[in-house]
Amino acid sequence: MSSPRSSATDWQPSVQQPLIDELRRQVAAQLAASGARLTGRERDQRVEQLVAGALDAHARDRLAAGAMPLDPPVEAVVAKAVRDALTGMGALQPLLDDPSITNIFINGGTVWVKRADGTKTRMPAVTATADELIDLIRDIAARAGADERRFDRGVPRVSVRLPDGSRLFATMLSREPSVSIRRHTLLHASLDEMALKYGAMDHGLLALLTAMVLARRNVIICGGTDTGKTTFLRAMAKAIPPDERLITIEDTDELALDEDPDHPDCVALQAREPNVEGEGGIDLAELVRWALRMSPDRVILGEARGGEVVPLLNCMSQGNDGSLATIHTSSSKQAFTRLMTYAAQSAERLPFESTAPLVGGAVHFVVHLAWSTDGVRVVSSIREVLHAEGAEVISNEVFRPGPDRRAVPAAPLRTDTLDELTAAGFNPNLIRGW
Structure with missing residues (x-):
């Protein structure tokens, strides 16, 4: 009588989870027992060898017990799951491997993904229990975090940059742990690519934004959640000449400009959480x-959202022209109110009457991003900052949102501004309507 072959249900990861967990424990124990200090690539290779050996041993055990080994396709699924658990992001890895996914939201056992085309899909749970999800988050934070990243009831949130550049934020303040992952699939996209490949702007806006960078204009990039502010800032930074010295400042490392060969003189500074004793914290x-x-x-400030706007504005107005930052807003005009509100909340407690002249003298342009009506992240509005009057920042909306939310020409630039941009290579004839 022949031995039974693997059933169709063996394809399902949940059916093989006990085997995956057992193999993961075996391989992890072998890694720990070796005591060898391995580089990331060496560790990946060693894990692959140990997983293959463990699966060979499992096949021999099944044959000795009178059962057929796993079918090769099923064995490949198991091997990948074990490797992902030890060298990747565990059960999250299949979602991170999907280039169409831009956001991952996990609410306990409920998983949603948002794709590049704007669609949202519910996916199977990545762990069987809330405790397993917490353990997965802790393991990821321990392996991917650059410094101490606690995740417990005492510190019920953690934010880390994953190896692929994605940002993971998790909290356990609700009944079940919640995880949000923002994918950065366009880590090295330039303004040209944003325009020509992804439709974020037309040729005229591409030339204008490039000239802003080359003319060393200070730019605030704003927009709502998931409008691509970080990606757009990174694309604008691509236009900065490679011989310039850049300092990037972030809460969690997302820009990764220091890893870009186009920026050989770049230092990435990252805020640090206080330690267990509440000491050692460094804010933006x-x-x-x-x-x-x-x-x-x-x-370059990854995201302005607090008292750091005061030193940033001072920086922009004291010789560091060409600086960039992002901020959350629902319109380009709201960027000024948001900056002044953050300044009022800073250690300096600046009133609007003091902050408005600071903004008016530091910021040259505000670029607002939005989703177009046909589901594309686009430049929607551009404001040229003129000056301040009392507690207000005065600006011209040189590009306003059109019917489809894409930017269309509105008020012309000031003559001196246009001259500066033209000297940096901008051709005003590319803008129809001025």
Whole structure:
């Protein structure tokens, strides 16, 4: 009588989960027992060898017990799951491997993904229990975090940059742990690619934005959640000449400009959480002050959302022209109110009457991003900052949202601004309607 072959249900990862867990424990124990200090690539190769050996041993055991080994396709699924658990992001890895996914949301056992085309899909749970999800988050934080990243009831949130550049944020304040992962699939996209390949702007706007960078204009990039602000900032930074010294400042490392060969002189500063005793924390405002002592040509702030706006604005108005930052807003005009509100919440407690002149003298342009009506992330509005009057920042909306939310020409640029941009290579004839 022949031995039974693997059934169709063996394809399902949930059916093989006990075997996956057992093999993971075996391989992890073998790695720990070796005591060898391996580089990332060496560790990946060693894990692959140990997983193959463990599966060979499992096949021999099944044959000795009178059962057929796993079918090759099923064995491949098991091997990948074990490797992912030890060298990748565990059960999250299949989602991270999908290039069409831009966001992953996990609410306990409920998983949603958002894709590049704007569609949202519910996916199977990545873990069987909330405790397993917490363990997965802790393991990822331990392997991917650059410094101490606790995740427990005492510190119920963690934010880390994953190896592929994605940002993971998790919290356990609700009944079940919640995880949000923002994918950065366009880590090295330029403004040209944003325009020509992804439809974020037309040729005229492409030329204008490139000239802003080359003319060393200070730019605030704003927009709502998931409008691509970080990606767009990174694309604008691509236009910065490679001989310039850049200092990037972030809460969690997302820009990765220091890893880009186009920016050989770049230092990435990252805020640090306090340790268990509540000491050693370094916030963004302090990092901006540090950056000014490092002789930067430009300072790039990943996201302004607090008191760091005061040193940032001082930085922009004290010789570090060409600096960039992002901020959450629902319109280009709201960027000014948001900056002044953050300044009022800073250690300096600046009133609007003091902050408006600071913004008016530091910021040259505000670029607002939005989703178009046909589901594309686009440049929707551009404002040229003129000056301040009392507690208000005065600006011209040189591009306003059109019917499909794409930017269309509105008020013309000031003559002196246009001259500066033209000297940087901008051709005004590319803009129809001025």
